[in-house]
Amino acid sequence: MSHRPLPPGRRVGDWEVTAPIGTGGWATVYAGRRADRGDDTADDVALKILPTEGLAPRQARKVAETARREVELARRARHPRLIPLLGSFVLSEPGDPFLDGAIVLVMERAERSLRDALEDGATDGGPTEAEAGRIVAEICEGLAHLHATGWVHGDLKPDNVLLMADGSVRLSDFGLATELTGDRGTHGYAPPMGTFDYLPPERWKAPLGEHGVTVRPSADIWALGIIIHQVFASGASPFPGATPVSRAASTQEYAEGRAPLRMDNAVPPFWRALAADCLAPTHSARAAHTAESLLARINARQDARPEGAGSGGKAGRHRLRTCAAVVAVAVCAVVAGWASVLHDPGSAPPPGPGSAPNGRIRVFNVERSCQDRQDRNAECSLGLAIDPLRPYTIDNVVPARVWHDDVLAVDCQLSHGVPIVDETGTWSADWFRVRLPRGSARPTAWLPAVRTKDRPALPVCPRPTPSYR
Numbered sequence: 001m002s003h004r005p006l007p008p009g010r011r012v013g014d015w016e017v018t019a020p021i022g023t024g025g026w027a028t029v030y031a032g033r034r035a036d037r038g039d040d041t042a043d044d045v046a047l048k049i050l051p052t053e054g055l056a057p058r059q060a061r062k063v064a065e066t067a068r069r070e071v072e073l074a075r076r077a078r079h080p081r082l083i084p085l086l087g088s089f090v091l092s093e094p095g096d097p098f099l100d101g102a103i104v105l106v107m108e109r110a111e112r113s114l115r116d117a118l119e120d121g122a123t124d125g126g127p128t129e130a131e132a133g134r135i136v137a138e139i140c141e142g143l144a145h146l147h148a149t150g151w152v153h154g155d156l157k158p159d160n161v162l163l164m165a166d167g168s169v170r171l172s173d174f175g176l177a178t179e180l181t182g183d184r185g186t187h188g189y190a191p192p193m194g195t196f197d198y199l200p201p202e203r204w205k206a207p208l209g210e211h212g213v214t215v216r217p218s219a220d221i222w223a224l225g226i227i228i229h230q231v232f233a234s235g236a237s238p239f240p241g242a243t244p245v246s247r248a249a250s251t252q253e254y255a256e257g258r259a260p261l262r263m264d265n266a267v268p269p270f271w272r273a274l275a276a277d278c279l280a281p282t283h284s285a286r287a288a289h290t291a292e293s294l295l296a297r298i299n300a301r302q303d304a305r306p307e308g309a310g311s312g313g314k315a316g317r318h319r320l321r322t323c324a325a326v327v328a329v330a331v332c333a334v335v336a337g338w339a340s341v342l343h344d345p346g347s348a349p350p351p352g353p354g355s356a357p358n359g360r361i362r363v364f365n366v367e368r369s370c371q372d373r374q375d376r377n378a379e380c381s382l383g384l385a386i387d388p389l390r391p392y393t394i395d396n397v398v399p400a401r402v403w404h405d406d407v408l409a410v411d412c413q414l415s416h417g418v419p420i421v422d423e424t425g426t427w428s429a430d431w432f433r434v435r436l437p438r439g440s441a442r443p444t445a446w447l448p449a450v451r452t453k454d455r456p457a458l459p460v461c462p463r464p465t466p467s468y469r
């Protein structure tokens with residue numbers, strides 16, 4: 001496809017191009033601002049322009065489908081970790097065949113992509129361990145939301161991980177995003193496209209059916225594993241090779257058991273283990289590691305570490321700018337809270353084996369290694385949501401945590417919250433409203449139904465007012 005660069009000052013609808021940012025397979029992205037605003041930069045945006053000029057009808061349909069996916073996902077899955085789409089339109093420029101019929105997506109503008117940051121790292125040393133960890137955590141937040149709302153990104157790579165001026169992450173480029181279908185929303189179908197270096201091994205052998213190839217959330221988890229390695233290893237892939245094709249061959253060798261997974265020594269042990277789980281060679285081995293469970297592990301680790309630990313390493317170099325320590329939010333006060341609820345005669349009885357008595361539910365953690373532990377280890381803790389209509393991520397949980405076998409006082413049940421998938425792939429949109437210990441900042445919080453085996457008869461909760469920020 002031809003990409004004719006647009007000069008600064010070129011008007012596009014109500015917007016004006018200020019500078020080119022980059023070109024992908026189907027689109028060119030420009031920095032832009034609202035036209036007729038003089039030097040006012042308050043409306044700085046990114047304009048993604050997908051020309052359709054000169055394309056065969058099939059290709060033009062593909063471009064339109066790409067744009068449709070981006071718009072649909074942006075409309076239905078808004079989240080602080082996804083780049084907001086501010087608008088979209090089709091250009092009518094009869095005098096300019098190149099732009100006539102082009103699709104324009106207007107997005108919030110990021111400062112740069114993670115790809116740019118990794119490339120800059122070759123000269124400036126790259127992010128510190130703490131910064132790299134925060135970036136990975138924020139990618140997980142975005143993925144956890146996408147998967148919980150029934151989408152697979154389908155083209156996760158550093159080019160599509162954008163960094164805002166404050167350093168925070170936004171996932172972008174949803175042109176290959178796939179909506180999950182199937183009985184339990186476990187998979188979807190996508191065109192047989194993607195970026196070689198980030199495709200999971202099973203994709204190379206996936207049969208092409210009439211709807212495309214089967215795509216599951218575990219494909220994004222594989223791509224995340226590659227990104228984790230790259231973030232800590234100055235952009236290097238864990239699979240050796242000078243070209244994407246030779247790296248794909250190395251990936252197959254590993255997936256077929258002919259070569260071990262070899263990671264760069266620069267990847268610290270915790271992140272190495274996390275990346276190795278993401279890079280489990282088959283979909284079924286990878287499925288246990290959801291974005292949500294990976295995020296929980298990262299959060300638990302943050303909590304277990306003394307303040308400031310791990311943030312040194314590459315200190316003193318130019319860094320990716322950090323925002324507030326988002327990953328710490330959900331795990332603060334991990335040890336405060338539930339033990340006292342259980343022994344508070346006004347809220348719930350002490351735990352015991354079996355199912356919980358009426359008005360109570362018993363927490364169930366599907367991670368087997370957590371079921372036998374009594375030490376209330378942070379890694380085995382589970383979060384309670386503030387708002388069951390918002391993504392179940394770090395900015396939407398109360399400080400108190402719960403553990404396997406805890407018994408919680410429950411008021412009512414909601415059947416259409418955000419769907420949650422547990423580590424075994426069990427899925428439910430049901431949530432229980434549970435009472436928090438006396439003295440907590442809020443009286444109640446929400447436990448997803450996949451985190452308990454109990455199904456008590458309960459009144460339906462009034463639908464909470466969405467608290468989306």
Ligand SMILES: Nc1ncnc2c1ncn2[C@@H]1O[C@H](COP(=O)(O)OP(=O)(O)OP(=O)(O)O)[C@@H](O)[C@H]1O
Pocket residue numbers: 021022023024025026027028029046048083107108109110111112113155159160162172173195
């Ligand atoms: N909202 C944005 N703000 C700043 N930069 C952006 C924004 N959206 C995209 N970019 C950058 O613009 C470039 C082109 O993006 P685009 O999504 O078209 O293609 P790509 O992801 O590089 O390629 P492809 O999807 O075809 O493989 C990328 O480098 C990307 O990082």
